[in-house]
Amino acid sequence: MxxxxxxxxxxxxxxxxxxxxxxxxxxxxxxxxxxxxxxxxxxxxxxxxxxxxxxxxxxxxxxxxxxxxxxxxxxxxxxxxxxxxxxxxxxxxxxxxxxxxxxxxxxxxxxxxxxxxxxxxxxxxxxxxxxxxxxxxxxxxxxxxxxxxxxxxxxxxxxxxxxxxxxxxxxxxxxxxxxxxxxxxxxxxxxxxxxxxxxxxxxxxxxxxxxxxxxxxxxxxxxxxxxxxRSYDTKSGTTKAIGQYWEEDLSCISWLDEQHHGTVLYVAFGSITLFDQNQFNELALGLVLTKRPFLWVIREDNKMEYPTEFKGHKGKIVSWAPQQKVLSHPAIACFVSHCGWNSTMEGLSNGVPFLCWPYFAEQIQNGRYICDELKVGLGFDKDKNGIVSCKEVKLKVEQLLNDENMKSRSLELKEKVMNxxxxxxxxxxxxxxxxxxxxx
CATH class of the missing domain: 3.40.50.2000 (Glycogen Phosphorylase B;)
Structure with a gap:
């Protein structure tokens, strides 16, 4: 030995x-x-x-x-x-x-x-x-x-x-x-x-x-x-989650199983991103406006209040998700992401198109790269107050999901990456x- x-x-x-x-x-x-x-x-x-x-x-x-x-x-x-x-x-x-x-x-x-x-x-x-x-x-x-x-x-x-x-x-x-x-x-x-x-x-x-x-x-x-x-443990059907800071909520997988293929927006901003109350409200209302099911990861340290109009939404909220499993699920339509490099690689490896919402550091460069070079995502535009409005969220979701070329480019790239x-x-x-x- x-x-x-x-x-x-x-x-x-x-x-x-x-x-x-x-x-x-x-x-x-x-x-x-x-x-x-x-x-x-x-x-x-x-x-x-x-x-x-x-x-x-x-x-x-x-x-x-x-x-x-x-x-x-x-x-x-x-x-x-x-x-x-x-x-x-x-x-x-x-x-x-x-x-x-x-x-x-x-x-x-x-x-x-x-x-x-x-x-x-x-x-x-x-x-x-x-x-x-x-x-x-x-x-x-x-x-x-x-x-x-x-x-x-x-x-x-x-x-x-x-x-x-x-x-x-x-x-x-x-x-x-x-x-x-x-x-x-x-x-x-x-x-x-x-x-x-x-x-x-x-x-x-x-x-x-x-x-x-x-x-x-x-x-x-x-x-x-x-x-x-991450490799999967076939015996228990779960991923080997060593190295995670937070326990993954596996209930989101059975929820995804109940959704139609290619309909769910996956919204996750990594381990550091913070929103102010105003931006949090606009994102929440934007998700409601899309009238689509969504899976939204909101960390336990989140101190934001949900807007009243958010009640009766079609989504599931978890504090941490087994992201790779989620992205490989057939119900997922797109990934609203902060464009951290791990998330970028996981999204690309699963052929999922992106809506890019970078927070800081190299995420901004990654977001541009996804949209302008790889052409498998769209970015959000901010209004004059520096906010991504709920209407902008709805607009970009529709634009992305109506673009068949975006989906096929994402799948072609997935094949190349996974090879x-x-x-x-x-x-x-x-x-x-x-x-x-x-x-x-």
């Missing part, structure tokens, strides 16, 4: 980062590796408490190949962990020492001699920790290859005077084009994180050759291994190459 490689996997502490790295970890386990999955203490508690009853029976057998461990994130109990800048600073200041301590203690106990580190792009400093122990490493970009390429370009954008060293725009141009093989990007929409110079052998990304040929040819080092989709992870598929071959390298 001693020659089984042990891989330490470190995600950035946010649901949209933990998910793809957990899926990748499960693939590594399936291919004969052991994994030590490191969450922050705060996230570790959420992940462990979200295990449904069905998980406990499997927990022990999984722990032998995948160990969930935690380290402090450097913030106090009452600090706001949605404050990106504050969290990043705390992680960089305190976590390298904590990670070093964790590895040192594991090696002392002799239980798991870690041979390799797989770090989230936002946690790239972990590779320097690994080097102290003689470990090699890989970086995983949980966002798009376009975002990855953009971050790689920051040093040259600073050098040519487009940005200052804090990522503040110095140019008067509205758009930039970082490569002739890529579309122009709106500077105001861009999400900057200066990751410095990452020198290591493997850069993995949850994408495919067909989805982002421009970005992948611009940074040939990025290896597409997507789509990273990557069948036997002999391009992404699967790259993943096998990576595993072979770890084992050598």
């Amino acid at each position: 001693s020659n089984i490689p042990v891989v330490l996997v470190l995600p950035y502490p946010a649901q949209g980062h933990v998910n793809p790295l957990m899926i990748l970890s499960q693939k590594l386990v399936k291919n004969g590796c052991k994994v030590v999955f490191v969450n922050t203490e705060f996230d570790h508690k959420r992940v462990v408490s979200s295990f449904g009853e069905q998980q406990h029976s499997r927990k022990h057998e999984e722990e032998s190949v995948m160990k969930l461990v935690s380290v402090p994130d450097g913030l106090g109990a009452d600090d706001d962990r949605n404050d990106f800048g504050k969290l990043c600073d705390a992680l960089q200041n305190s976590m390298p020492k904590e990670l070093e301590k964790l590895i040192h203690n594991m090696h002392l106990k002799g239980e798991n001699k870690i041979s390799f580190i797989v770090a989230d792009l936002f946690m790239a400093w972990a590779l320097d920790v690994g080097k102290k122990f003689g470990m090699k490493g890989a970086i995983v970009g949980p966002a798009s290859a376009t975002t990855f390429a953009l971050m790689c370009s920051i040093p040259s954008l600073i050098h040519d005077g487009t940005l200052d060293s804090d990522g503040v725009r110095l140019t008067t141009k509205e758009t930039i084009q970082i490569s002739s093989s890529m579309a122009e990007m709106n500077i105001g929409d861009l999400f900057w994180l200066n990751i410095g110079d990452i020198i290591n052998e493997w850069w993995l990304c949850n994408t495919t050759d067909e989805l982002e040929p421009g970005a992948l040819s611009f940074v040939p080092k990025i290896l597409p291994i997507g789509p990273l989709l 990557n992870i069948v036997k002999g598929g391009a992404s699967l071959e790259k993943l096998h190459r990576f595993v072979k390298w770890i084992k050598e």
Whole structure:
């Protein structure tokens, strides 16, 4: 057993980062590796408490190949962990020492001699920790290859005077084009994180050759291994929900079973998006105006009141959904999404057209890409007060669902994307190459 490689996997502490790295970890386990999955203490508690009853029976057998461990994130109990800048600073200041301590203690106990580190792009400093122990490493970009390429370009954008060293725009141009093989990007929409110079052998990304040929040819080092989709547990018919912060409400699947094919609007904005009361009302009323059944994910931390006219709606509301299962359900007609990259990949992998409602950061770029480049979605227009009105919601739903070409393009793209992870598929071959390298 001693020659089984042990891989330490470190995600950035946010649901949209933990998910793809957990899926990748499960693939590594399936291919004969052991994994030590490191969450922050705060996230570790959420992940462990979200295990449904069905998980406990499997927990022990999984722990032998995948160990969930935690380290402090450097913030106090009452600090706001949605404050990106504050969290990043705390992680960089305190976590390298904590990670070093964790590895040192594991090696002392002799239980798991870690041979390799797989770090989230936002946690790239972990590779320097690994080097102290003689470990090699890989970086995983949980966002798009376009975002990855953009971050790689920051040093040259600073050098040519487009940005200052804090990522503040110095140019008067509205758009930039970082490569002739890529579309122009709106500077105001861009999400900057200066990751410095990452020198290591493997850069993995949850994408495919067909989805982002421009970005992948611009940074040939990025290896597409997507789509990273959760595997199903055929015995219990549920997904393996390890890594979820919230328990999934599986009642929405039986509700979907009762709906007609291709009629339901799936509305979900990920783990961070917040609306004010005014915008929440307009969205709720817009869903009523469509006169269609809808499945709306509203997190438990939502403090909004429902408008009175919302009573008697045709929808189902859940606090968290098994998203991949929902998107693959024949009742789903379209996906009203914040365009986070995981949601984007899941929607594309299921051939579901999008109504794009990005919230912040690279989601804005993803939304434009879905609509303008892939042509499998429509965006919403805001009124003069910056609100998406209920009439706009109704209008775009009708426009999208009456467009047969949009649906057929979505299905064609699904086929191309999914061909990557069948036997002999391009992404699967790259993943096998990576595993072979770890084992050598």
